[in-house]
Amino acid sequence: MRAEELKGHLDAVLLAALEDGPRHGYAVIESLRQNTGGRLDLPTGTIYPALRRLEQAGLITGSWSVVGGRRRREYRLTAAGNRALSGKRADWLDFSAMVSAALEGRPCPSPA
Amino acid sequence: MPQPRLISSYLTVLAAQLPAPIVEELADGLTETHRSYLQQGLAPDDAAKSAVAEFGEPQEIVAEFARVNPARRTARRLLGIGPVVGACWAVALITDRVWPGPLPARILVGLALITIIGLLAASALSTRYRLAARAGVAGCVGIAILDAVLITGVTFTGAPMTWLMVAAMVASTARIAFAARSLVPALAR
Numbered sequence: 001m002r003a004e005e006l007k008g009h010l011d012a013v014l015l016a017a018l019e020d021g022p023r024h025g026y027a028v029i030e031s032l033r034q035n036t037g038g039r040l041d042l043p044t045g046t047i048y049p050a051l052r053r054l055e056q057a058g059l060i061t062g063s064w065s066v067v068g069g070r071r072r073r074e075y076r077l078t079a080a081g082n083r084a085l086s087g088k089r090a091d092w093l094d095f096s097a098m099v100s101a102a103l104e105g106r107p108c109p110s111p112a
Numbered sequence: 113m114p115q116p117r118l119i120s121s122y123l124t125v126l127a128a129q130l131p132a133p134i135v136e137e138l139a140d141g142l143t144e145t146h147r148s149y150l151q152q153g154l155a156p157d158d159a160a161k162s163a164v165a166e167f168g169e170p171q172e173i174v175a176e177f178a179r180v181n182p183a184r185r186t187a188r189r190l191l192g193i194g195p196v197v198g199a200c201w202a203v204a205l206i207t208d209r210v211w212p213g214p215l216p217a218r219i220l221v222g223l224a225l226i227t228i229i230g231l232l233a234a235s236a237l238s239t240r241y242r243l244a245a246r247a248g249v250a251g252c253v254g255i256a257i258l259d260a261v262l263i264t265g266v267t268f269t270g271a272p273m274t275w276l277m278v279a280a281m282v283a284s285t286a287r288i289a290f291a292a293r294s295l296v297p298a299l300a301r
């Protein structure tokens with residue numbers, strides 16, 4: 001999947017990658033890669049500004065540590081981030097169910 | 113293990129355009145990406161090439177960071193509310209027939225306003241991180257000073273405090289407060 005196709009869903013995908021616990025930037029990318037079977041093809045460097053944007057929005061919080069002599073920034077979900085993830089997940093499930101129904105020519109299930 | 117030259121050069125390009133903490137975070141990610149390719153069996157130079165290619169073009173990364181710069185966001189908001197505050201002052205000054213200060217001072221205020229709008233627009237549109245940050249902070253400080261000058265000018269002119277004038281002064285005071293509050297995260301970057 002290309003970056004343009006993911007536009008609008010990147011925030012949800014990044015929040016989901018942090019749902020299981022705190023991760024640094026590279027671990028977020030690795031998690032996305034594993035969860036999508038390597039189909040997510042994003043310029044890795046652009047994940048970091050997206051994480052900063054989520055931090056500014058108060059959805060995640062970042063903290064520094066030192067690992068192997070290098071400074072590393074680790075991110076974790078905030079309570080607002082958890083709520084935002086739940087909302088985005090529900091929206092996506094409704095949306096994908098609607099599009100699937102339209103593409104397959106079957107009745108759309110009622111929203112949850 | 114020493115850092116491959118390709119990775120050092122890549123980080124040098126980023127360091128020339130981004131603040132040190134951001135470059136440190138990117139350096140950590142790039143080092144981890146390089147290490148991952150080494151573990152897959154690539155030679156160090158090939159691993160460095162793959163890591164850099166995976167990260168993307170430095171200008172693309174810089175442009176993305178410029179877009180999330182707090183100064184740029186503040187500049188966009190100030191440009192958005194600018195016409196509202198400007199309209200408040202225009203209506204108050206024209207309706208109440210108040211023209212604070214001598215003509216040269218008014219021309220100076222007009223030129224300052226044009227400069228500030230230019231700075232805020234540069235910050236709002238720039239894909240260069242440092243330009244977006246500096247122009248945004250300068251525009252933010254400039255608009256706060258201009259609002260303070262307007263409020264002081266009207267007060268010392270002894271203009272009648274009609275509700276229109278009070279509304280314009282309240283709008284400017286609110287903008288000063290917004291600019292001051294926004295400067296803290298913008299300067300922290």
